[in-house]
Amino acid sequence: MTTASATSLAVTRLRLTGFRNYGTLSLDLAPVPVVATGPNGAGKTNLLEAISFLAPGRGLRQARLSDIDLRLPGAQERPVGSDGWAVAATIETVHGPVEIGTGCVPPDEKRIVRIGGAPAKSQSALAEYVSAVWLTPQMDRLFADGPSGRRRFLDRLVFGFDAAHAGRVSAFESAMRQRGKLLREGIGDDVWLGVLESTIAERGVAIAAARREMADRLNRACALSSGPFPHADIAIQGTLEAWLDAYPALEVEDRLRGSLAESRSADSENNKAPIGPHRSDLHVVHVEKGQPANLCSTGEQKALLIAIVLADARLRAAERDAAPLLLLDEVAAHLDGDRREALFEEIFELGAQVWLTGTDQSVFSSMQSKAQFLDVRDGQANLL
Numbered sequence: 001m002t003t004a005s006a007t008s009l010a011v012t013r014l015r016l017t018g019f020r021n022y023g024t025l026s027l028d029l030a031p032v033p034v035v036a037t038g039p040n041g042a043g044k045t046n047l048l049e050a051i052s053f054l055a056p057g058r059g060l061r062q063a064r065l066s067d068i069d070l071r072l073p074g075a076q077e078r079p080v081g082s083d084g085w086a087v088a089a090t091i092e093t094v095h096g097p098v099e100i101g102t103g104c105v106p107p108d109e110k111r112i113v114r115i116g117g118a119p120a121k122s123q124s125a126l127a128e129y130v131s132a133v134w135l136t137p138q139m140d141r142l143f144a145d146g147p148s149g150r151r152r153f154l155d156r157l158v159f160g161f162d163a164a165h166a167g168r169v170s171a172f173e174s175a176m177r178q179r180g181k182l183l184r185e186g187i188g189d190d191v192w193l194g195v196l197e198s199t200i201a202e203r204g205v206a207i208a209a210a211r212r213e214m215a216d217r218l219n220r221a222c223a224l225s226s227g228p229f230p231h232a233d234i235a236i237q238g239t240l241e242a243w244l245d246a247y248p249a250l251e252v253e254d255r256l257r258g259s260l261a262e263s264r265s266a267d268s269e270n271n272k273a274p275i276g277p278h279r280s281d282l283h284v285v286h287v288e289k290g291q292p293a294n295l296c297s298t299g300e301q302k303a304l305l306i307a308i309v310l311a312d313a314r315l316r317a318a319e320r321d322a323a324p325l326l327l328l329d330e331v332a333a334h335l336d337g338d339r340r341e342a343l344f345e346e347i348f349e350l351g352a353q354v355w356l357t358g359t360d361q362s363v364f365s366s367m368q369s370k371a372q373f374l375d376v377r378d379g380q381a382n383l384l
Contacts, residue, residue: 009130009322010353011051012097013090018070018083020046021379029383030372031092033347033354037361038376044357047374047381048134048327050087051355053102055132056123056159056166060327062152065104065111091130094322098129124166131160131316133309134327143284143293143301150282154236155207157312158214160324165210172203172277179260183268193264200276201257205249207277208240215282221311222287227342229307230300231287238280284308302334306343313350323352332356332363341366 010031016022021043036044045060049068052060059068068085086103101114102123113120115129133156142149158165179196182189215234222232243252259275260267267273284293286300293304309326317323326347332340344367347354356364361373373384 008092008317008351008353009325010092011054011089011325012092013088014051015088016050016086017088017103018085019050019087020068020070020085022046022050023070023379025379025381027374027381027383031353033352033356033367033371034374035361035364035367035371036355036357036374036376036381037359037364038374039359042376043379043381044376045136045329047376048136048329048355048357051089051325052132052134052327053087054089054091054100054126055130055156055325056126057152057156060134060136060329061138065109066106068104069106093129094320095129100126100129102126122167122170124163124170127159127163127166130325132325132327133157133160133312134329135305135309135331136329139305140298140302142305143296147281151277151280154211154214154282157218157308158210160312160316161214161217161320162210165207168203168206168210172200172207175199175203176273176276176278179273180267180271183264184271186268194261197257197260200260200273201253204240204256204276205244205253208236208238208244208280209249211236211277211280212241212244217315218308218311221315222307225307225311225314227346228339229303229310229342230289232293232304232307232311233285233287234308235283236280237283238277239275240277241280299334302331303339306331306335306339310343310346313352317350317352323350326352326354328354329357330359333358333360 008031012029012031014027014029016025036047038044049059049061070085084103084105086101088101091098091100099116103112105112111123113123113126115125142153155165155169175196179193179200182193215236218234225231240256243255256275260273263274284304285291286293286296286304289296293301296304313323313326332343335343348370358364374381375384
């Protein structure tokens with residue numbers, strides 16, 4: 001079996017407790033690609049979701065923490081005596097192995113995070129050690145559905161280069177919620193509203209700037225790519241981004257702060273500020289066709305997504321000395337033979353630990369000597 005680069009991120013030990021359909025699970029792994037196969041409903045996506053919680057965020061399903069508890073077949077309520085769920089892992093990083101644990105204990109909806117055995121102040125601390133990018137069947141409509149999913153997708157890519165981005169997004173969203181609550185309740189505390197709006201302006205402009213920089217990085221990486229995947233042209237569209245094109249960042253902060261103060265009355269009814277990174281959108285064009293991604297076929301949209309993820313992984317491998325963890329759920333089965341083999345080849349060249357799922361093991365036959373295979377059935381995963 002070929003080993004991955006020593007600097008690649010890789011899960012080498014994984015322990016699950018009370019997670020979805022896994023009562024307990026213990027896996028010791030090599031730092032190479034992992035292929036998980038088995039019937040539908042066996043728990044393959046649950047396995048990827050558990051790994052996604054090793055990075056900041058709400059996981060690849062964006063689920064409520066209480067909904068992740070162990071669920072027995074047919075059960076609708078929390079099992080009697082349930083103590084919540086936990087994910088523990090050893091991650092190989094550029095700084096050596098790191099022990100990470102996370103989970104939720106009822107009745108709290110608060111996520112607990114431990115790094116190296118010590119409690120972390122927040123889940124944002126995970127971004128300093130782990131970055132993960134995923135593609136799931138639910139993301140097939142990323143370009144056709146609303147912009148919130150596209151913003152989350154881009155933010156996930158930014159996390160891999162800028163660990164502070166997670167904290168900025170969290171602080172921005174918290175300040176927005178607090179401001180919205182004050183406005184809805186008619187509490188006209190100008191001093192406190194001013195403090196919140198300053199936080200929103202500072203964090204909001206920083207978020208927009210980080211996203212624009214990420215789009216520029218991806219454009220350069222996509223332009224240099226070769227092979228059967230399409231080239232993507234990526235841009236961030238919104239009023240805030242237009243301001244950043246025309247004015248210095250500090251002036252944009254002042255403009256946003258002024259806009260928030262002027263829109264308080266309207267925002268108390270609409271519950272959303274009219275300008276900010278929460279209004280921006282990720283715009284992608286299929287370069288070869290000169291067509292916006294949302295007008296491309298389903299297969300072309302999937303190929304564009306994979307092209308962006310691979311470009312991001314190449315960037316991290318080159319600039320950060322480690323490709324991210326790649327979680328690709330049911331991706332290979334929907335690619336033609338050339339694109340499937342091109343995907344596998346690039347994964348091996350990157351030295352990335354990718355987690356691939358599928359129902360048909362034969363789809364991954366060309367990876368047989370270079371990956372480790374898991375047989376997933378009824379909430380159990382066993383190395384083959």
